[in-house]
Amino acid sequence: MEVSEVRRRVRAAVEQARRQAAERRTRTDDAARAYEQFLTRIAVPAFHLVATALAGEGHRFKVFTPAGTVRLSSERSADDYVELALDADRDRSTVIVRVNRGRGRRLISSEREVKPGKGIAELSEEDVIDTVLEELAPFVER
Numbered sequence: 001m002e003v004s005e006v007r008r009r010v011r012a013a014v015e016q017a018r019r020q021a022a023e024r025r026t027r028t029d030d031a032a033r034a035y036e037q038f039l040t041r042i043a044v045p046a047f048h049l050v051a052t053a054l055a056g057e058g059h060r061f062k063v064f065t066p067a068g069t070v071r072l073s074s075e076r077s078a079d080d081y082v083e084l085a086l087d088a089d090r091d092r093s094t095v096i097v098r099v100n101r102g103r104g105r106r107l108i109s110s111e112r113e114v115k116p117g118k119g120i121a122e123l124s125e126e127d128v129i130d131t132v133l134e135e136l137a138p139f140v141e142r
Contacts, residue, residue, distance in 0.1 A: 031093030046128040
């Protein structure tokens with residue numbers, strides 16, 4: 001193969017990589033804007049609703065909003081929480097739920113996508129509440 005052909009292919013590959021990176025940055029920026037709106041309009045109010053309902057049932061949880069997330073944390077242990085966050089490391093940015101709970105000296109952590117297949121702007125308050133309630137069972141069964 002000729003050097004000129006290899007150089008042409010290298011230039012094409014570099015240009016394609018640059019285009020893909022620019023497209024990914026645009027998608028990530030759009031997702032970050034959609035996530036901020038989702039967080040303030042849907043997720044944080046939904047977490048407050050769940051915390052209020054849990055308090056009415058005798059389970060004490062607090063809502064925190066550390067940088068770019070919303071967290072429902074047990075008042076008994078700071079290690080026990082359910083949290084929503086933006087996962088921008090994937091090709092298609094998505095909202096994930098992280099769960100952390102202490103079991104004696106062990107710490108059990110899990111992470112999954114909230115409503116796979118749904119875009120950030122399509123997530124509803126009901127989607128958030130359903131997800132949180134699914135993950136709360138281990139915390140309230142004690």
